[in-house]
Amino acid sequence: MSGPPLAWYLILSAVLFALGVAGFLFRKSIITIFMSIELMLNAVNLSFVAFSYQLKQVNGHVFAFFVMVVAAAEAAVGLAIIVTVFKNRETLNVDEVDSMKY
Amino acid sequence: MNFFLLSVLKAAVVAFVLLTTLAYLQWVERKVIAHIQVRMGPYRVGPHGLLQPLADVIKLITKEELIPPHVNKFMYLLAPFLAVTMALVSISVIPFGTEIHVFGTPTWMQLTDLNVGLLFILAVSSMGVYGIALGGWASNNKYSLLGGLRSSAQMISYELPLSIAIASPLLLVNTLSLREIVQAQTGSIIHWNILRWPAPQIVSFLVFLIAGFAETNRVPFDLPEAENELVAGFHTEYSSMKFAAFFMAEYANMVTVSCMTAILFLGGWQPLFSPAWGSNFVPTLIFTAGGLIAIYHGLNPARKLDRITLPVTGVVFLLVGALFLVPAAQNALIPLFWFAAKVGAVLFLYIWVRGTLPRFRYDQLMRFAWKVLFPVALANLLVTGLVVALW
């Protein structure tokens, strides 16, 4: 009984990353754009873990762990920024947040 | 015996016991609170209201399924499902006792032992927030929304002291597998993590307990469903089985947190003192005493009905006590007794607190989490780490 080829995992990772990019470019809401970034980070993590399996090393896991930590920090600051932007401009549409001074 | 067949059997038994416990936990809670408030509690359905859970279940099932017209239907239906699933799943890694033989096949009294079992429970319970938050949001009702908002903020805040309080006993046992955590505490009460040399974990036990109250949204931290401010909080718009799902999730979370307390701090299925001093006879003694008291009251009945019910109860108690003396059953029953006793004690504490303490105000709740509980847990972790490293 053999498992799926490693390439399938990498292709899945590529698909998820591409969807993240699509969401980032296509969406207007700043929160959804932010979520697309998280999706991309997740996709990259999957390929880290897959490579870690291939090389029989734990380093990929450690790197994915760091990515998670950075994502957590990023989410905290990013969401604080979103809340502040919404408070000041009352919109979440990135196209409407276009003036430096308000 | 076939591995799959055995697993299915164990899962069925665990699920049956868990669901019965959940139903009767509610009866116990109503009874205990009634007695705290000098009332009788449920009394009409069956002797001492013992069939009340059944009546409640039948009522909830036969009620009309009502979906308000203004809700987001998918999320509205997803939320109770999510809440109850995530609450029930975590029972699968909890060890109830030692290795036993079922028809000659050795097996553990545990569905499965993951070597990241503790993290699994944390992960699953952190997913439970979605049930409440989504239920509050999808109901499209301002009270529900406020309840959902409060609960997500509260559960994120209290998860930190909870996780840190878990980390310090882990330094003593050096494993994440729940079975090995219990095995590391073999022996009498001084080997349990709560009193264990060189770093007794009393502080982290208290922090864990308090944060556990908050994580399960129980009094005094039941802000998400504060009746006097928010009608019924996040489940205002829910009725019949969907309401029952939320209700069951709350009680299942209580059971999980109690099991975790027993395993992490109170030595799981390990007896209070060593069998050499006769701890194997404790269950028999307790059940015999209970049976004798019941028979005594049956002979001097306060009510007519007691003349039949109490002697029957007493005889059942005596039989159960005798069962604990059978050598073949001892291996399985005695660990189970100790585990159930510890879990039951913690659950009783939950109910006791509900009958005693008033509800926190929301700012007090947040301030308490961040300014008291979190620093205390952190300081305890540091001290424990230092002691363990130097020892």
Add this chain to the structure above:
Amino acid sequence: MDVILFLIFAIIAVVCAVNVVVQTHPIASAISLVGVMGSLAVLYLLLGAEFLAMAQIIVYAGAIMVLFVFVIMLLNAGAESKRGRSLVAQLLGFPLLIALLALASYFIQRYYPGTATVQFGAFKAGTAQNIGRALFTQYLLPFEVTSILILIAIVGAVVLARKEL
């Protein structure tokens, strides 16, 4: 068995990811993203990364996404308006995406031929012990730097969330 599990969870992940992009309401997107993260955690388990799978659910699904849901609920963000989308993006975006994915798949297949299969249980080093050891010996400096990063993030979030700004 491995193949079936992979396919099930890969399909769930892709469907949820598509949902993240397509849904107009932020809450629906967020829940779909939680679905992606959950199925990725199962895939991590298949790859032998048990610690990371649990960390994925605790950190991503249990903390970060709850924060997202919280903010969406707090701001009461409604569905996104469909106006103002560029016609070129609508017409060309999807075919280009497919083309890109086809190219990527082709190259991945070429460099990783089907011989390298993933067997559940063949790689068992992803335990908490091993990751902890690597984290506190080989990667100690990055680890400490991350803690400073988190401290900065906390201070930043507190400053941003103050009332007057």
